Structure formats: C-alpha cells, structure tokens
Amino acid sequence: MPEKEKILTLILAGGKGERLYPLTRDRAKPSVPFGGIYRIIDFTLSNAINSGLRKIYVLIQYKSYSLQRHIREGWNIFSRELGEFIDVIPAQMRIGTDWYLGTADSVFQNIYFLNQEKPDLVLILSGDHIYKMDYRRMIEFHKQKNADLTISVFDVPVQEAKRFGVLEVNERQEVISFQEKPENPVHSPDNPDMCLISMGIYLFNTETLVRRIIEDAKKPDSSHDFGKDVIPAMIGKDRVFAFPFTDENRKETKYWKDIGTIEAYYEANMDLVSVEPVLNLYDTEWPIRTFQEQLPPVKTVFSLGERTGMVLDSIIGGGCIISGGKVYRSVLSPWVRINSYAEVSESILLDRVNVGRYCKIRRTIIDKNVVVPPGTIIGYDASEDKKRFVVSETGIVVVPKDYQW
Amino acid sequence: MKKILLIEDETNQRILCTETLEKEGYQVIAASNGEDGLNLLKNNDVNLVIVDIRMPKMSGLETLANILGQRKNLPVIIYTSYPQYKTDFMSWAADAYIIKSSTGLSELVAKVKELIGA
Numbered sequence: 001m002p003e004k005e006k007i008l009t010l011i012l013a014g015g016k017g018e019r020l021y022p023l024t025r026d027r028a029k030p031s032v033p034f035g036g037i038y039r040i041i042d043f044t045l046s047n048a049i050n051s052g053l054r055k056i057y058v059l060i061q062y063k064s065y066s067l068q069r070h071i072r073e074g075w076n077i078f079s080r081e082l083g084e085f086i087d088v089i090p091a092q093m094r095i096g097t098d099w100y101l102g103t104a105d106s107v108f109q110n111i112y113f114l115n116q117e118k119p120d121l122v123l124i125l126s127g128d129h130i131y132k133m134d135y136r137r138m139i140e141f142h143k144q145k146n147a148d149l150t151i152s153v154f155d156v157p158v159q160e161a162k163r164f165g166v167l168e169v170n171e172r173q174e175v176i177s178f179q180e181k182p183e184n185p186v187h188s189p190d191n192p193d194m195c196l197i198s199m200g201i202y203l204f205n206t207e208t209l210v211r212r213i214i215e216d217a218k219k220p221d222s223s224h225d226f227g228k229d230v231i232p233a234m235i236g237k238d239r240v241f242a243f244p245f246t247d248e249n250r251k252e253t254k255y256w257k258d259i260g261t262i263e264a265y266y267e268a269n270m271d272l273v274s275v276e277p278v279l280n281l282y283d284t285e286w287p288i289r290t291f292q293e294q295l296p297p298v299k300t301v302f303s304l305g306e307r308t309g310m311v312l313d314s315i316i317g318g319g320c321i322i323s324g325g326k327v328y329r330s331v332l333s334p335w336v337r338i339n340s341y342a343e344v345s346e347s348i349l350l351d352r353v354n355v356g357r358y359c360k361i362r363r364t365i366i367d368k369n370v371v372v373p374p375g376t377i378i379g380y381d382a383s384e385d386k387k388r389f390v391v392s393e394t395g396i397v398v399v400p401k402d403y404q405w
Numbered sequence: 406m407k408k409i410l411l412i413e414d415e416t417n418q419r420i421l422c423t424e425t426l427e428k429e430g431y432q433v434i435a436a437s438n439g440e441d442g443l444n445l446l447k448n449n450d451v452n453l454v455i456v457d458i459r460m461p462k463m464s465g466l467e468t469l470a471n472i473l474g475q476r477k478n479l480p481v482i483i484y485t486s487y488p489q490y491k492t493d494f495m496s497w498a499a500d501a502y503i504i505k506s507s508t509g510l511s512e513l514v515a516k517v518k519e520l521i522g523a
Contacts, residue, residue, distance in 0.1 A: 098474070115494045210494045217498070220477045 074291025439463030
C-alpha cells in the first residue's frame with residue numbers, strides 16, 4: 001500500500017537498561033534477548049513493518065555492536081531501490097563532541113538525515129518496549145486532529161505512573177499537561193485509580209519537530225529529553241494530542257511492557273510458557289520477526305527411567321538437545337544443551353548454554369555461552385547464589401554471559 | 406563593547422561588513438573559513454556570530470552546527486547570497502537568515518542591534 005504522506009521512523013535504541021544488569025553488561029537494552037529467539041527491538045521493528053513503514057533509522061550509541069549485528073543479519077529485508085531502508089546510525093558527534101545527551105538531542109544530532117528525507121511526518125519510537133501496535137491508526141488520528149504532535153498513551157495504576165511521563169487531557173483528547181516522573185501524578189479523567197502515561201511513541205509534523213528540537217538544543221539548562229523538556233514546552237503552544245493505545249495483541253488486557261528490571265524481564269518471559277500467554281507470538285495476522293540462523297531440529301533423547309530427556313510447559317529454540325535431563329516451565333534459546341539427570345525449572349537459558357549432568361537450576365537466567373559444570377545447584381539457596389551472582393529482590397539469579405566456573 | 410565574530414571567505418565582503426559594523430560601534434573579529442572561525446570562537450568572548458554559507462573547507466551550516474556544540478545559546482546570523490539553504494533544517498538553528506542584496510547590509514545591522522543591542 002503506497003503511503004499517502006512521507007513518514008520517517010526513528011527508533012531510539014540507545015537505552016542502557018541499567019536495571020537489567022548484567023543482561024545489559026555487553027549490550028544495549030533493545031538488544032537483550034527475549035522469548036527464546038527474539039531481541040526486545042524486534043517487537044518495535046515488526047510493528048513498524050506490519051504498519052507499512054518502510055523508511056526506518058535506528059539510532060544507537062551505547063554498547064551497540066550486538067544490536068548492529070542483529071539488525072544487519074536479521075533485518076536487511078528492504079529494497080533500497082524502492083526507497084525502503086532500515087539503517088543503523090551510530091552516534092557521530094557531528095554537532096559538538098558529546099554523546100547523545102537525551103532523546104531529543106539524539107534526534108537533533110541527526111537532523112542531517114531528516115533533511116535528506118524531508119518527510120511530512122516523523123514517528124519516534126523507543127527500542128525498549130514490548131507491545132504490538134498498528135501505527136497507521138495513530139497516523140490517521142494525528143491527521144484527523146490536525147495535530148502537531150500525537151503521543152500514544154497507556155493506562156496504568158496511579159502508583160506505577162511515577163516512573164513515566166504522565167499526561168492530562170481534555171475531552172477532545174488534547175494534552176493540557178505533561179509531567180515527566182511526577183511525585184503526584186494526575187489521574188485519568190474517567191478513572192481516579194488510573195493515569196495516562198506516555199509510551200514514548202511520538203508522531204510529529206516534521207516542521208514542528210525540527211523547530212522544537214532546535215529551540216531545545218539552544219537552551220543551556222535543558223537535559224534535551226522529549227519527556228522532560230521538549231514536550232512540556234510544547235503544551236499550550238502547539239496542538240498536542242493523546243492517542244489511546246490500540247493493541248494488536250487483542251487480549252482482554254492491553255499488553256505494553258517496559259522490560260525495565262530483572263523481575264519484569266523474568267515475568268514477561270514466564271508469561272510465554274503459560275497455557276494462555278498474554279503476549280501472543282503465534283498470531284499470523286501480526287507476525288513478530290527476528291534473525292534466525294539455519295538450525296537443526298530440537299532433539300530429546302533417552303527414555304531410561306531417571307535418565308529421560310523431557311520438556312514440559314516450555315518454549316525451545318532450534319538446535320537444542322535435551323539429552324537425558326528435564327526441563328519445566330522454561331525458555332530455551334537456540335543451541336542449548338541439557339545433559340543427563342539435570343533438572344532445569346522456571347528458568348531462562350540463552351544461546352549455547354550447556355547444563356552439565358546432575359545440575360539443578362531453578363528461577364535462574366543464564367546468559368549466553370555459559371557452561372554449567374556437572375552437579376551445580378543454582379536457585380535453591382539465595383545466600384549461596386549471592387556470593388557469585390546478581391540476585392534480584394524476588395530471588396531471580398542471573399548468571400552473566402560467558403561466566404566461567 | 407560587544408564583540409562579533411564574522412566568518413566570510415570573500416575578502417571584499419569581509420572588509421565591507423567589518424567596517425560597517427565597526428562604524429556602528431561593534432568590535433569585529435573575522436575569519437575567512439569555518440575552521441578558523443571556530444578557533445577564534447574558542448579563544449574569544451564573542452556575543453554574536455555572522456556566518457556565510459558557501460565557504461571552502463567547512464560550509465556555513467556545518468560551522469553553525471559546531472557553534473551550537475560549543476555555545477548553545479550564542480546568537481548566529483546567516484548572511485549569504487543564496488536563499489535556497491533556507492530549506493535546510495540546519496539553517497533553522499540560526500537566529501536570522503539574511504540575503505546579501507542591496508539592502509542586505511542594513512538588514513544585517515538592524516538584526517545585530519535587535520539581537521545584542523547597540
């Protein structure tokens with residue numbers, strides 16, 4: 001379907017994800033693996049292509065090697081001949097000598113690319129969130145409202161709203177106030193227990209965007225952030241509207257997750273192994289794509305009493321071999337091997353993890369390439385685990401990438 | 406006395422602008438390209454910059470980007486013979502865009518006064 005107007009999509013993928021440490025020790029947050037075969041950014045990229053968007057820049061800076069490789073290997077799917085692209089743009093410091101100071105600065109520093117494309121609209125997305133959304137509905141809304149800026153919003157309980165940008169709207173859905181991480185968030189007009197928060201999805205008229213980020217760039221006391229600086233300065237001056245998130249996941253409750261902490265990461269993965277996951281990865285109407293190498297089929301082997309290769313209530317990537325061990329309620333990325341008499345439950349094992357014989361692993365995230373020596377026990381004694389690993393408040397153990405015993 | 410940095414590659418224009426602005430009571434330091442201009446900016450307490458666009462080595466727009474990197478809220482005036490760079494988003498970062506014409510120089514002086522006073 002040809003686009004009526006020219007839309008440029010910018011995905012801000014510089015998120016450090018500090019609270020996801022050590023999963024973000026070697027990679028930016030959008031590059032953190034999720035759901036066996038995906039990376040967090042795959043959801044945003046899939047949404048964009050499912051919405052018919054074909055001009056996409058991914059702005060990166062922090063620990064970006066893994067993300068660059070993933071996009072090169074998995075998302076090189078467009079035809080430049082037709083003016084389509086997914087291009088990764090590293091921070092180039094063409095303006096000044098700083099890394100990106102804030103989200104608005106990351107767009108300002110890439111004003112050259114806006115200038116090259118001269119789009120009518122610029123859709124700004126974050127590479128940090130997991131959700132399914134048809135941006136075309138938002139674009140339609142933006143045009144109907146004749147808006148300068150449209151912000152996609154999501155309802156959260158008042159007590160959770162403090163972590164986000166909170167909006168106040170009038171009956172025409174026009175934004176009348178915007179506060180980033182407020183102490184006392186304004187509740188939504190139709191429900192005193194809920195707040196409208198910004199999902200970090202902004203649709204701008206290009207001219208407004210350029211003028212406002214330039215104004216902001218010239219303010220020495222600004223932190224150069226959309227949520228903290230640019231948008232609050234636009235309220236009352238420009239036509240700013242709130243678009244209620246329409247969820248292509250189509251479940252009873254809307255699904256939008258900021259996988260900000262180890263607990264949130266763990267719970268979102270565990271959702272996928274439940275009988276009726278909230279996040280549906282099997283919907284052919286709204287496919288989520290990723291990079292997948294050619295992989296041999298999953299194999300289970302041995303059915304000899306205690307030495308039985310068995311997987312229950314789990315998702316498993318290609319190339320895994322479950323050789324005489326047991327896996328319950330777990331997410332296994334490609335090339336994982338579970339050896340005889342080992343037992344893995346309620347855990348997330350990333351690519352090429354090898355679990356030795358007689359190991360017992362529970363409520364543990366094991367990052368890539370870790371070879372767990374035979375007989376190792378993790379997830380049963382928090383004080384013992386804390387001596388070696390990061391353990392979350394709820395007791396989730398994280399074994400970092402390439403960890404050596 | 407207010408100090409103006411003039412970045413202009415063409416000698417006659419540079420002399421003309423400098424003399425005119427000096428007559429108006431400003432101190433003018435001048436550079437004939439963007440790189441020299443940025444060096445002068447580093448070592449001088451400048452109140453305003455006037456920059457040409459078409460220059461060798463570094464264009465005026467690139468120079469403007471660098472000025473923003475160094476001194477965010479420093480007023481900058483683009484002074485050029487070419488109107489077409491108005492559509493370049495980077496030019497919007499300047500406080501004014503004045504075309505060199507028969508009235509250009511007086512417009513320039515008026516804008517300087519407006520931005521930094523006499």
